[in-house]
Amino acid sequence: MSAAALASDVAPISASALTSAAAPAPVPQLDLNRYLGTWYQLAAIPQYFNLVCARDTRAEYALDPQGDIAVHNTCTTWAGTPNEIRGTATVNDPVTNAQLHVSFPGVPTQDTRTGPTNYIVTALGPDYSxxxxxxxxxxxxxxxxxxxGLxxxxxxxxRAAIVAAGEDxxxxxxxxxxxxxxxxAPLCAV
Incomplete structure (x- = not known):
């Protein structure tokens, strides 16, 4: 969830170049109970749905009554106002628990509760930090x-994990x- 102003400065990526490679590998085992809670977004590939967010982007994950993960994303907009969206994450890979389908009602291409994997945890700090x-x-x-902060x-x-996942x-x-x-700023310059 990032800024539109710098999005145009980022080197373009060819979708065909990215999709020709195998999908990034998930971590061998994700302990969902340890993964629940609050996460601060410290960097991201700009997406159309998060360009409204200027700062303080966070995700709160909690178990819901169906055994899925309730997602509550918040941020502060460029106008200084709060922004939020709620969704659901469903585990698609019970072997690792690290491949999920995240959905947000009303968001095009992300509005169905079940579907193909669109969220892969590819790396974790050893202490889930x-x-x-x-x-x-x-x-x-x-x-x-x-x-x-890190x-x-x-x-x-x-940065090494990003490269290992096949990203720049x-x-x-x-x-x-x-x-x-x-x-x-671009993460490679930080």
């Missing part, structure tokens, strides 16, 4: 953290976060 999430075509990507070692691990860190833009980094 950060996560890298992408989709099978590598057209979206999010760096999530339990805290508003140290230099963790950022190095994240320069396509990710940092997400300004109160208490963390306030810059909006």
């Amino acid at each position: 950060w996560a890298l999430v992408t989709d099978p075509g590598r057209l979206s990507g999010f760096v999530l953290s339990r805290t508003p 140290d230099a070692r963790e950022w190095s691990e994240v 860190p320069c396509v990710y833009l940092t997400s300004p976060t109160t208490g963390g980094d306030d810059r909006l």
Whole structure:
């Protein structure tokens, strides 16, 4: 969830080049109970649905009565007002629990509760302090953290995980976060 102003400065990616490769591998095992809770978005590949967000983008994950994951995303807009959306994540891969279908009612292409995998946890900090999430075509990507910032070692691990997932860190833009980094810049320049 990033800014439109810098989106045009990011190197273009050919969808055909990305989809010709195998989907990124999920982590071997995602402990859903440890994954629940609050995550701060620290960087992302800009998407049409999140360009309204200027800063402080967060995701809150909790179990819902059906055993799926309730998703509550929030951010602060460019006008300084709050923005939020609620959805559902359903595990599509019970072997790893790391491939899910996330849906948001009313959002085109994301409004059905079940469907193909569109959320793959491809890397995790050993203590679940950060996560890298992408989709099978590598057209979206999010760096999530339990805290508003990462140290230099963790950022190095994240950039290495992005490359290992077959993505380019320069396509990710940092997400300004109160208490963390306030810059909006390509991740490769940070």
